[in-house]
Amino acid sequence: MKALVYTSPMELEYRDEPDPMPEAGEALIRVEASGICGSDMHAYYGHDERRPAPLILGHEVSGEVVSGSRKGQRVVVNPLVTCGQCDDCLSGRANLCRSRQIISMQPRQGAFSELLRMPERNLVTLPDDMSYAHAALTEPVATAMHAVLEGERLGRRPMADSRVLVLGGGAIGISVALILYSHGCRNIRLGETNQLRRQTVERTGSCEVYDPLNDPAPEADSWDIVIDAVGGAATREASSKAVKPGGVVVHIGLMDNNGGLDVRKFTLQEVTFIGCYTYTMVDVRATVNALYSGALGSLDWIEQRPLSEGAAAFADLAAGNTPAAKIVLIPNRT
Ligand SMILES: [Zn+2]
Ligand SMILES: [Zn+2]
Incomplete structure (x- = not known):
């Protein structure tokens, strides 16, 4: 099969690789679309010691089952x-399983390839007329879904009455805003430093957008829920300032690991802090339904490119040269 292989920092090679061999309980999937994630970028920069080269990255994938009992089904993984x-x-709470493995990390290759092996119980059937590119958004949107549901569970008032601040306007941040909107929230602000991305978020009409580097900071002590989809010291500091007494900080981003939290404020003002990691099967199914129903809008913030040109897509993302909140790679078939 053809695959886009991460060979060394900032290098990707489109080349022939051996076909994956499904084990017992696994199916072979013909990949139809796979999205580039922030974590793929992290590996591409050489910053993820859990993803050493050479490796096939990619874990946001949809396709058709070509072996086993579910052969012929259109699925998301x-x-x-x-x-x-x-x-x-x-x-x-399978997302907390201690023996969890995510594809694109050894021993499991990722999905920037024509074929992928996957346990059959990890497959969710898609509606016949749902596009593979939209289906490939399921993974990042399910991460956002999990975070919003956790914020909703811990918040003290209905979403429709809550003020919510979202930090980061990549695929997760934009999805968080769209899910909040679909849950009735009309008081959403989203901070994003990249101007092209700000325009993309603005076009969804789901929230008010600001530039954290040049616009005034959001009002301190006044947000019921803050969702940090960046996860760096600066956004943790912003979250700590913005959250209101008794509010909730939901931390999803994985940018860095130190600094920014005002634990004293959290203590004196009974702020709830929760880390969120990925999703459960329940979140995944809810996300397929939300994407398919149109509840999250037209999804025109994704860009599709051929898998063979994946290296250029990574380079554009690294340079901040694309307005797309998500680039989805499509294997070349004639
Ligand atoms: Zn992802
Ligand atoms: Zn387990």
Whole structure:
């Protein structure tokens, strides 16, 4: 098969690779679309020691099953492979499974390729007329869905009455805003430093957008929920300032690991802080329904490019040269 292989920092090679061999309980998927994630970029920069080269990246994938009992089905993949037997898996929190593996991290290759092997229980069937490119958004949008649902669970008032601040306007941040809007929230502000991305978020009509570097900071102590989709020291500091007494900070981003939190304020003002990681199968199914129903709008903030030109797509993302909140790579077939 053809695959886009990460060979060394800032280098990707489109080349022939051996076809994956499905194991017991697994199916072979013919990949139809796979999105480039912030975590793929992190690996591409050489910053992720869990993803050493050479490796096929990519975990946001839709396609058609070509082997096993589900052959012929159009599916989206839950890329998180879990044991299915531990306390966390059995209590509906499989995202916390201690033996979890995500594809695009050894021992599992990723999805920037023509074929992918996947446990059959990780596949969710798609409606016949749902586009593969939209379906490939399921993974990042499910991450946003999980975060919004956790914020909703911990918040003290209905979404329709809440003021929510979102930090970051990439695929996760934009999805958070669209999900909040679809849940009735009409008081959403979103901060994003990249001007092209700000315009993309603005066009969705779901929220008010600002530039964290040049516009005044959001009012301090006044947001019921702050959702940090960047996860850096600067956004943690902004979250700490913005959240109101008794409010909730939902932390999804994985940019860096130190600094920014005002733990004293959290203590004195009973702020709830929660980290959110990925999603459960329930979130994945809810996300397919939301994407398909049109509840999240037209989804025109994605850009499709051929897999063979994936290296240029990574370079454009690294340079901040694209307005797209998500680039989806489509394997070249004639
Ligand atoms: Zn992702
Ligand atoms: Zn488990």
